[in-house]
Amino acid sequence: MGLNILVIGSGGREHTIAQKLYQSPKVDSVFCAKGNAGMKKDGIQLVDIAEDDHVSLIEFAKEQKIDWTFVGPEIPLLNGIVDDFTAEGLLIFGPTKAAALIEGSKDFAKELMNRYNIPTAEHQTFSDFERAKAYVLEKGASIVIKADGLAAGKGVVVAETTAEAIEALEDMLKENKFGQSGAKVVVEEFLEGEEFSLLAFVRDQEVYPMVIAQDHKRAYDGDLGPNTGGMGAYAPVPQIPRSLIEKAVSTIVRPAALGMIEEGKPFTGILYTGLIATSAGPKVIEFNARFGDPETQVVLQRLNSDLAQIIDDLLHGKTPEIEWKQTGYSLGVVVAAKGYPGEYQKDHTVPAAFDASDEHIYYAGVKETSGQLLSNGGRVYLVEASRDTLKEAQEAVYERLEKMDTTGLFYRKDIGFKAIDSI
Ligand code: AMP
Ligand code: GLY
Numbered sequence: 001m002g003l004n005i006l007v008i009g010s011g012g013r014e015h016t017i018a019q020k021l022y023q024s025p026k027v028d029s030v031f032c033a034k035g036n037a038g039m040k041k042d043g044i045q046l047v048d049i050a051e052d053d054h055v056s057l058i059e060f061a062k063e064q065k066i067d068w069t070f071v072g073p074e075i076p077l078l079n080g081i082v083d084d085f086t087a088e089g090l091l092i093f094g095p096t097k098a099a100a101l102i103e104g105s106k107d108f109a110k111e112l113m114n115r116y117n118i119p120t121a122e123h124q125t126f127s128d129f130e131r132a133k134a135y136v137l138e139k140g141a142s143i144v145i146k147a148d149g150l151a152a153g154k155g156v157v158v159a160e161t162t163a164e165a166i167e168a169l170e171d172m173l174k175e176n177k178f179g180q181s182g183a184k185v186v187v188e189e190f191l192e193g194e195e196f197s198l199l200a201f202v203r204d205q206e207v208y209p210m211v212i213a214q215d216h217k218r219a220y221d222g223d224l225g226p227n228t229g230g231m232g233a234y235a236p237v238p239q240i241p242r243s244l245i246e247k248a249v250s251t252i253v254r255p256a257a258l259g260m261i262e263e264g265k266p267f268t269g270i271l272y273t274g275l276i277a278t279s280a281g282p283k284v285i286e287f288n289a290r291f292g293d294p295e296t297q298v299v300l301q302r303l304n305s306d307l308a309q310i311i312d313d314l315l316h317g318k319t320p321e322i323e324w325k326q327t328g329y330s331l332g333v334v335v336a337a338k339g340y341p342g343e344y345q346k347d348h349t350v351p352a353a354f355d356a357s358d359e360h361i362y363y364a365g366v367k368e369t370s371g372q373l374l375s376n377g378g379r380v381y382l383v384e385a386s387r388d389t390l391k392e393a394q395e396a397v398y399e400r401l402e403k404m405d406t407t408g409l410f411y412r413k414d415i416g417f418k419a420i421d422s423i
Contacts, residue, residue, distance in 0.1 A: 002028035003308060006061055007044075008051050008081065009072025010034045012334075012362040012382045013293035017072060017307070018044045019362075020300050024308035031064065033057060038363020038373055038381065041353040051076045054084040061090050068092060068315055074290050077269075078104045091315050095269040095289045099260060102267065103289040106186045107148050113284060116259035118252050120284040123188035129173040135187055136165045147172055148184035156227060158190065191276040191283055194418065196237050197295045198245065200253050201322070202271045203314050207257050209249050211236045211302040211324050213295040214418065219341060221414045228341045229379060232415030234331040234390060235298040239419055240277055248275055248282040256287065268314070294332050294382050297362050301330035301386045331393040332384035333401060335411045337365070340378035348375040348408035359385045359396060380409055390419050 003026055007018045014032060019042045022030040032039055033047040040046065049056045051073065061069060069085060071077055071094035080097035094100075101108045113120045125148070126132035136143055145168040147155030155178050159165035165187075171177040172185050197215055201208040213235035219225035253273055260267040272288035272295075292299075300307065304323040313320040337344035350366050350373040362384065365377015383404075385396035394416045401411060 002026055003067045003312065004028055004065055005030045005308065006047070006057075006064075006066045006069040007032045007035075007072060008057070008069060008076055010036050010051075010364075011072070011293055012364040012379065013291050013296040014072040015039050015042070015044070015362040015364070016297045016300055016360075017070060017291065018042070019360075020303070020307040021070070021311075024306045026306065026312070027308050031060075031066070033060070036363050036366050036376075037368035038350070038353070038361075038366045051081075052079055054079070054081055057081070058085060058088050058090065061085070062088075066090070068311070070094070070311060071269075072290065074100065074103050074288065077289050082269075093269060093311050093315055095267050096265070098265040099267040099269070100289040101265065102256070102260065102271070102287045105148060106146055106286070107184055109284075109287050110186060112256065112259050112263065116255045116262075118255050118259070118284060119281060121189040121191050123186050125184055125186050126169075127173065127184045129169055132169045132173060132185060132187055133166055136162055136169065139187075139189070141165060142190035144188045144190055145169060145172070146186045146188065147178045148186060149178075191278050191285065193276045193278040194237075194240065195274065195276050195285070196240050197233075197292050198248055198253065198273045198275055199291060199295065199299060200249075200271050200273075201310065201314060201320070202253075202257050203268045204261060204266045205257055207249065207254050207271075208320065208322050209245075209253065210299050212240060212245055213237065213292070213299050215292065215295055216412060216415055219336075219412075221412050226341055228336070230292070230294045230334065231336070231412045232331070232333040232382075233292075233294045233298050234329060234393070234416045234419065235295070235302055236329065237419060238329075238390065244277055244282055248273070252282060252284055293364075293379075294334055297332045297360075297382050297384050298330040301360075301384065302328075328386060328388050329390040329393045330384060330386040331390060331397055331416050332362075332382045333397050333411050333415045334379050334382045335401070335404075335406060335409050336379050337375055337377070338408055338410050344378055345408060346374070346376050348380075349373075349405055350375055350380060351404045354400070358387070359383070359400060375409065390416055394420065 068091035085092040157168035
């Protein structure tokens with residue numbers, strides 16, 4: 001009998017993870033809680049239980065004889081879903097509540113980096129406005145202000161002037177615009193260079209790096225407009241040399257995994273490192289305790305091995321065999337509701353799936369009404385293509401998008417531009 005798997009989450013990232021798991025010959029069924037209606041085309045079964053309802057999820061996992069659970073988003077991890085499932089004798093892949101702090105508290109992440117000499121932007125943490133302001137005036141602009149806790153990607157201000165930085169400090173420390181998340185702020189040096197995401201399967205001291213990706217965080221073409229959860233990504237990133245990636249693994253990802261053990265918070269799960277390739281080498285801008293969205297939609301296309309087998313091996317103390325494609329590229333473009341990341345409308349028509357072996361649609365903010373998919377969130381879906389060259393992958397995605405009805409929705413027209421301009 002094959003595996004029964006439960007995936008927690010409901011976005012494009014979870015759609016991709018669940019689809020890849022279900023493609024494994026080892027797997028009988030994949031459930032997703034709550035998932036989204038668009039996932040059903042790939043044989044994923046939806047479970048109507050909220051991701052913070054651990055008691056009902058545990059009950060479901062027991063009743064359905066789930067072999068193991070995979071956690072997509074950070075919130076359930078920080079709520080201790082891994083601890084709760086483990087206490088009930090259930091297998092689950094992801095970091096404990098204590099280990100997820102590497103994402104949940106920027107202050108904790110910075111202390112870890114200080115203690116284990118992991119290269120990152122120079123920084124200090126403040127809860128007092130006047131002290132923070134004095135530090136900003138001493139360091140000058142450009143400078144970056146970050147709310148300590150989770151703020152859905154909106155708690156970071158890259159200030160070009162000291163006035164802008166002080167305004168951000170006022171919002172967070174005086175006016176509590178970010179609530180508890182902004183009661184402490186990290187003020188850090190602006191790092192100059194290209195950004196990339198390095199994800200790894202981690203089991204305590206063992207680190208298995210994935211192919212790197214580059215996200216596009218700003219809403220509009222040319223990296224303009226507000227920060228979002230991510231508007232598109234591609235993998236691998238040809239302009240980042242292999243030697244720099246190796247340096248990032250040896251000076252950042254491995255020391256972070258070892259540091260977590262030293263701190264009494266051993267990390268098992270997916271460790272996402274957001275990096276800038278500075279002239280002085282790779283430096284960390286953030287750690288996440290999970291897969292990235294939309295990085296996952298492109299990175300997992302580069303995997304030759306069976307994802308279900310990898311996770312199963314990691315959960316059973318075995319050494320996983322992980323093989324990545326050596327040639328070709330994957331590129332994905334997010335289609336979002338007009339207005340995102342601010343206010344946006346819902347209920348726009350969402351195209352049905354298309355079938356192609358080297359192109360996919362991954363759904364996120366969608367719902368089903370009378371058999372029709374309608375938009376129901378900010379990021380609605382992502383179209384991905386894999387080809388021999390990045391340019392071909394980019395053309396394939398945009399050709400596909402031009403044929404689709406995107407009324408009420410928008411997407412960036414330049415995903416991959418940094419790589420394509422540089423080759
Ligand atoms: P974060 O939520 O920490 O990923 O920050 C959001 C975005 O702000 C990042 O993806 C970067 O593009 C930018 N950013 C954050 N920290 C820095 C930094 N120290 N230097 C330059 N850019 C940064
Ligand atoms: N794409 C950025 C993230 O998942 O955090």
